[in-house]
Amino acid sequence: xxxxxxxxxxxxxxxxxxxxxxxxxxxxxxxxxxxxxxxxxxxxxxxxxxxxxxxxxxxxxxxxxxxxxxxxxxxxxxxxxxxxxxxxxxxxxxxxxxxxxxxxxxxxxxxxxxxxxxxxxxxxxxxxxxxxxxxxxxxxxxxxxxxxxxxxxxxxxxxxxxxxxxxxxxxxxxxxxxxxxxxxxxxxxxxxxxxxxxxxxxxxxxxxxxxxxxxxxxxxxxxxxxxxxxxxxxxxxxxxxxxxxxxxxxxxxxxxxxxxxxxxxxxxxxxxxxxxxxxxxxxxxxxxxxxxxxxxxxxxxxxxxxxxxxxxxxxxxxxxxxxxxxxxxxxxxxxxxx
Amino acid sequence: xxxxxxxxxxxxxxxxxxxxxxxxxxxxxxxxxxxxxxxxxxxxxxxxxxxxxxxxxxxxxxxxxxxxxxxxxxxxxxxxxxxxxxxxxxxxxxxxxxxxxxxxxxxxxxxxxxxxxxxxxxxxxxxxxxxxxxxxxxxxxxxxxxxxxxxxxxxxxxxxxxxxxxxxxxxxxxxxxxxxxxxxxxxxxxxxxxxxxxxxxxxxxxxxxxxxxxxxxxxxxxxxxxxxxxxxxxxxxxxxxxxxxxxxxxxxxxxxxxxxxxxxxxxxxxxxxxxxxxxxxxxxxxxxxxxxxxxxxxxxxxxxxxxxxxxxxxxxxxxxxxxxxxxxxxxxxxxxxxxxxxxxxxxxxx
Amino acid sequence: xxxxxxxxxxxxxxxxxxxxxxxxxxxxxxxxxxxxxxxxxxxxxxxxxxxxxxxxxxxxxxxxxxxxxx
Numbered sequence: 001x002x003x004x005x006x007x008x009x010x011x012x013x014x015x016x017x018x019x020x021x022x023x024x025x026x027x028x029x030x031x032x033x034x035x036x037x038x039x040x041x042x043x044x045x046x047x048x049x050x051x052x053x054x055x056x057x058x059x060x061x062x063x064x065x066x067x068x069x070x071x072x073x074x075x076x077x078x079x080x081x082x083x084x085x086x087x088x089x090x091x092x093x094x095x096x097x098x099x100x101x102x103x104x105x106x107x108x109x110x111x112x113x114x115x116x117x118x119x120x121x122x123x124x125x126x127x128x129x130x131x132x133x134x135x136x137x138x139x140x141x142x143x144x145x146x147x148x149x150x151x152x153x154x155x156x157x158x159x160x161x162x163x164x165x166x167x168x169x170x171x172x173x174x175x176x177x178x179x180x181x182x183x184x185x186x187x188x189x190x191x192x193x194x195x196x197x198x199x200x201x202x203x204x205x206x207x208x209x210x211x212x213x214x215x216x217x218x219x220x221x222x223x224x225x226x227x228x229x230x231x232x233x234x235x236x237x238x239x240x241x242x243x244x245x246x247x248x249x250x251x252x253x254x255x256x257x258x259x260x261x262x263x264x265x266x267x268x269x270x271x272x273x274x275x276x277x278x279x280x281x282x283x284x285x286x287x288x289x290x291x292x293x294x295x296x297x298x299x300x301x302x303x304x305x306x307x308x309x310x311x312x313x314x315x316x317x318x319x320x321x322x323x324x325x326x327x328x329x330x331x332x333x334x335x336x337x338x
Numbered sequence: 339x340x341x342x343x344x345x346x347x348x349x350x351x352x353x354x355x356x357x358x359x360x361x362x363x364x365x366x367x368x369x370x371x372x373x374x375x376x377x378x379x380x381x382x383x384x385x386x387x388x389x390x391x392x393x394x395x396x397x398x399x400x401x402x403x404x405x406x407x408x409x410x411x412x413x414x415x416x417x418x419x420x421x422x423x424x425x426x427x428x429x430x431x432x433x434x435x436x437x438x439x440x441x442x443x444x445x446x447x448x449x450x451x452x453x454x455x456x457x458x459x460x461x462x463x464x465x466x467x468x469x470x471x472x473x474x475x476x477x478x479x480x481x482x483x484x485x486x487x488x489x490x491x492x493x494x495x496x497x498x499x500x501x502x503x504x505x506x507x508x509x510x511x512x513x514x515x516x517x518x519x520x521x522x523x524x525x526x527x528x529x530x531x532x533x534x535x536x537x538x539x540x541x542x543x544x545x546x547x548x549x550x551x552x553x554x555x556x557x558x559x560x561x562x563x564x565x566x567x568x569x570x571x572x573x574x575x576x577x578x579x580x581x582x583x584x585x586x587x588x589x590x591x592x593x594x595x596x597x598x599x600x601x602x603x604x605x606x607x608x609x610x611x612x613x614x615x616x617x618x619x620x621x622x623x624x625x626x627x628x629x630x631x632x633x634x635x636x637x638x639x640x641x642x643x644x645x646x647x648x649x650x651x652x653x654x655x656x657x658x659x660x661x662x663x664x665x666x667x668x669x670x671x672x673x674x675x676x677x678x679x680x681x682x683x684x685x686x687x688x
Numbered sequence: 689x690x691x692x693x694x695x696x697x698x699x700x701x702x703x704x705x706x707x708x709x710x711x712x713x714x715x716x717x718x719x720x721x722x723x724x725x726x727x728x729x730x731x732x733x734x735x736x737x738x739x740x741x742x743x744x745x746x747x748x749x750x751x752x753x754x755x756x757x758x
Contacts, residue, residue, distance in 0.1 A: 189446040193712040257712030262420075262446070263691050320547045322376030327682035330662045332433075334420030335446060336370075336672075337691055337734050347753065367691055419734070447735020449717060469734070472690035476734040479717055520690040523731060523739045544745065545692060552749040556756055569755075574748045575692075575731050575741045584720045584738065 009103040014133025024131060027108050031116040032126040036092070043127035045092060048151035053088035055079055056147040064111070064141045066185045068177075068197030071142055072111035074272055076118040077201045079148040081221040084206040085275065087158055087214075088150030090124040096145040097129070101136045111142060122201045124148070155214045162217040163238035167306040168284035170277040172205055172291055173198060173299035174250040175227050176269030179333075180258050183269075189335065191261060193254040200273030200296040208290040208297075209277065216287070218278035221271070228267035229329045230276045231314045242314040244304035244326065263336030268329055278306060347548075347555035351380050356562035358384040361554065362511055362646055364501070365518030366393025367545060369676055373683040375547050377554070385558060388511065388646035389676035391504065392518050394468045394497075395421045396644060396668045396675045397599040400632030402468075402497045403427030408630055409464050409495065409621060410440030417451035418466040420444045425671045428632045448480035455484065455492040464621045467494040472520040474498050474610060475584040478591040481612070481619050493621040498610040499597050502529055505538065507605050511646045514557040515540035519549075519572040526580025527570055534568035544572035591616060600634070600668060601641025640667035643676050650680040657681060693732040694743055697724055707732060 013023040029037070036043055059075040069077075080090045095115070099108065119126055177198040184193060202221065209216060218238075222230045227249075235242045251259075251266045259266050273296055279287055284302055291300035309315075314326040345353065363369055369389045372378060378387060391397050404427040410416050416432060423432045423444060436442040441461070445451050448465050455463035467477040477494060484492040501521055508515075517530055517540045530540055539561060543553030553571040560567045570576055588610070597609025612620045621627070634640070638660070639653035650656050650669065660666040662678050669675035695707035695716075703719045707730060717736040718724045730737035742748070 188444065189714075190450060191446075191712055191714045254711030257708075257710030260709055261693050261712050261714065316376075318374075318376045318547075320375055320377075320380075320551070322379045324374060324376035325683045327678075328662070332423075334423055334444060336421055337419040337446065344757075347749070365690070446714075447716075449735045470690065472692075472733050472738060475720055475738070476717075476736045479719060479736060518690065520692050520731070520733055520738065523692075544748075546745045548745050548749045552752050556752060559756060569752070571752045572748070573751070574745065575739050577739070581720055581738060583722070587720065 007105055009099050009101060009105060009108065009133055011101050011133050011135065014099070014131060020131065027105065027112050028129055028131070031112045032129070034125050034127070036125050036127045043092070045127060048091055048149065050154050051152040053083050053086040053150040053152050054148065055082040056145065057082060058143065058145045060140070060143050061182065062140060063185050064107070066181050066197055067195065068181060069199035070111055070114050071144055072114040073118050074199055075144040075146045076115050076122070077199055077272060078223065079146040080122050080124060080201045080203055083148050083150035084203045085158065085219040085221055086150070086152060087156030087206065087210060087219070088152045089207070090122055090148055090150045090203055092127045092149045093119065093124050094128040094147045095126060097131045098139050098143040099131065099133050100139045100141055101133055103141060108142065118201055122203050153210050153214070156210060156216070158216050158219045160218055160220065160234050160237035163234050163240050163278045163306045164217060165240055165306050165308045166281055167217055167278045168281045168302050169242065169244070169304040169306065170279070170284060170288055170291070170300060171227060171250065171303050172202070172275045172277065172297035173273070174252045174255070175222070175271055175274060176255050176266040177252060178272040179226060179269030180255045184258065189262060191258055193258050195252065195254050195258070198271050198273035202273060202275055202296055205275065205291055205294040205297040208294050209287050212286050212290045213279070213283045215283060216277060216279045218276070220276045222274050222276055223272060224270050225329055226268045226270055227274070227276055228265065228314065228326055232328060234276070234278065235312050235314055239311045241307040241310040242304060243307045244314060244316050246316045247319055248301060249303045250299050250301055264333055265327070267326060268333060281305070347552045348380055350555040350559055351382060351551070354382040354384065354558050354562070356384065357564070358386070359514060359558060359561045360386045360388055360512045360646070361514045361516060361557050361561070362388040362390040362508070363516040364390040364392040365516070365521070366396065366672065366675065368516055368518070368543060368550065369393070369679050371545055371550060373679040375550070377550055380551065381554070389643070389679065390508065390646065391599060391602060391644040392470070393672050393675055394470060394473070394499065395425055395672035396640065397499065397601065398425070398468055398497050398668065399598045399600050400427055400634045401630050402632070403431065404630045404632045405495060405627065406432060406466055407435045408627065409625060410435040410442060412625060413462060414464045414621070414625065415441040415443065415458070415461040416464055416466060417443050417445045417454060419468070421672055422466055422468065424665065425668050426665060448477045449483065452480045452484045452489065452492055455489050456487065459491060462491050464493050464495050467496045467498055470499055470501060470518070470521050471524045471588070474588050474592065475524065478587045481591055481616060484619065493619045493624045494612060495621040496611050498592070499599065500594070500608055500610060503605050503608040504599070504602070505533060507602060508645070509538050513539065514561045516553055516557065517542045519544050519576060522576045522580065524581050524584045527576060527578045530568045534566045537566045539566050540568055542570045542572045542576055544575065601644035635666045638667040640669045640677070643669050650677040653677070690733050694729060694741060695732050696743070697726050697728045697730060699726060700724060705730070705737065
């Protein structure tokens with residue numbers, strides 16, 4: 001590696017030769033070190049016991065570094081949480097990188113550090129990876145795709161179609177912080193607020209719930225589209241109504257302030273470390289208690305219930321005791337001003 | 339008013355048994371908040387709430403969007419409130435223009451558009467100036483600031499509107515108007531008092547749950563008497579004199595013109611355009627734009643909805659060809675639009 | 689038609705105020721208001737303060753009802 005190029009990713013580093021090996025050695029291999037991660041063409045693994053869950057997700061975030069995380073941490077949390085939502089203990093992950101030519105190696109190392117730290121925290125092993133370098137302007141910084149395999153806890157089978165009237169709806173913490181953080185980091189609207197992304201791995205929280213009961217009907221992570229979108233998905237899949245109490249949905253005051261400034265609805269801001277959990281009403285308090293004992297779900301709360309009425313819709317009990325529909329998600333979040 | 343003695347605003351509404359009343363909330367933010375808070379559920383059956391034309395996006399003519407798209411296609415960087423991005427023009431929206439490579443930036447304030455122009459001297463930045471008296475001062479401040487800084491790359495595409503002649507055009511559409519609180523924070527209360535003297539009743543309303551319910555209770559209690567009245571139910575924000583310096587600024591930078599309101603047609607003297615001495619920040623002149631006339635979807639009944647002549651659900655497109663995700667008319671796009679509010683909050687069921 | 693934000697002025701400099709709404713802060717122009725001081729509440733629309741206000745609506749709505757009864 002020439003001195004001139006030592007600080008940045010070059011096209012040669014993606015060409016598969018010596019420089020690729022050096023990039024992998026310098027950035028990834030030492031951080032993701034494990035007996036399962038070899039220089040061979042594929043990882044050879046022991047299969048999980050019982051049922052296996054598998055998921056893949058691509059991670060693109062601008063900016064790649066934000067208050068409370070970066071695209072690396074996000075890429076581990078996202079796939080780990082998808083597995084956790086199926087009641088699966090995350091075992092193995094693979095990761096594919098597409099890196100823009102000229103990307104600072106130091107930043108890439110920070111991203112890899114976050115991935116290693118988060119994976120270690122969850123107890124998931126990175127078993128295979130791939131690195132490609134794309135010409136300047138062909139990608140924006142770093143894109144990461146992770147694929148995960150998990151072992152489903154026996155007797156657990158949450159699904160979006162299983163919400164039943166009488167169930168309680170739990171959210172595992174205050175909502176919308178990730179979406180709000182990214183909006184603030186982009187600085188398109190000149191707003192400042194002390195908000196940190198909720199980006200977090202949630203297997204421990206799910207595990208704590210499964211230790212209480214296996215009778216959990218739905219677990220979903222509220223990522224893009226936020227809690228509101230997830231609730232509409234579940235209402236549709238289960239053909240039930242959702243009744244939310246608007247006054248108890250936890251929202252950080254500063255997130256609320258940003259939303260009021262821009263005319264946005266916190267229920268539609270993205271989260272990256274929040275679950276929506278639907279379970280029979282009688283076990284819900286014990287689930288909330290178990291969640292509150294876990295570091296990433298101390299703010300867990302019951303926010304509503306599943307009902308027979310108005311299947312497919314989310315109804316809000318308002319601050320003045322009336323009921324209104326939660327407007328359905330419309331895609332791109334646009335500030336409402338005039 | 340002994341019959342309302344000691345009743346709370348909510349009780350006045352729920353116990354009302356007088357004549358039937360049409361109350362028009364002129365302001366789109368009122369429409370939005372009334373739906374968001376479920377306030378219609380508090381009203382007795384004799385009271386009909388009509389959503390009026392006070393959503394600037396909804397009354398903006400189709401041709402204005404076409405003009406903005408033309409600018410985006412001719413090298414301008416469009417800066418706009420988020421409200422306008424998905425509004426359909428004759429064939430596309432600013433969102434589709436952006437997807438096709440046009441530069442469209444959403445800003446919080448016209449002053450941010452000036453800052454963007456300052457930082458991007460190689461781009462020709464146009465701010466889409468929509469909105470009523472509340473919003474115009476911000477656009478005028480932006481113009482003054484750009485001129486003071488000597489910026490050569492900032493201009494306005496105007497479609498601003500003013501309320502006085504619109505009230506006159508709407509006077510038979512309702513028994514009581516809920517006047518838009520923030521417009522009158524700028525223009526004051528004299529117009530409302532004059533309207534009362536001419537037989538037009540209204541209540542100036544704020545935007546919190548308590549303010550809206552109180553304003554509606556006043557509208558119902560006073561409306562039952564049948565005598566023309568005006569009540570300022572938003573005095574913490576609206577002073578009788580308004581904001582004279584804002585009015586002076588508007589008059590310095592802009593002058594009245596006839597304006598086309600979607601659904602209401604041309605209302606004399608109800609628009610604002612840049613004065614001649616501000617021609618160098620008038621995008622239509624700076625870009626030597628051709629005259630562009632838009633064509634609305636003929637089946638769309640936004641116009642009648644805006645006049646309160648029909649409910650959104652009476653339109654053949656409502657909920658079928660026209661939804662918030664794929665809007666045909668502006669009333670379905672804007673979060674403040676009556677169609678959007680009806681669709682998203684199940685207005686027909688409320 | 690005009691989304692308003694009630695916010696507290698925390699600092700003023702050259703016709704610009706930093707306002708705070710539950711911890712969300714932004715520069716807004718106060719060029720159109722005569723006298724504004726830190727601690728005042730203002731109604732903000734599209735990046736400018738359009739009115740100096742009182743922040744709570746209890747007293748206001750009580751007074752409106754009082755006037756209606758009288």
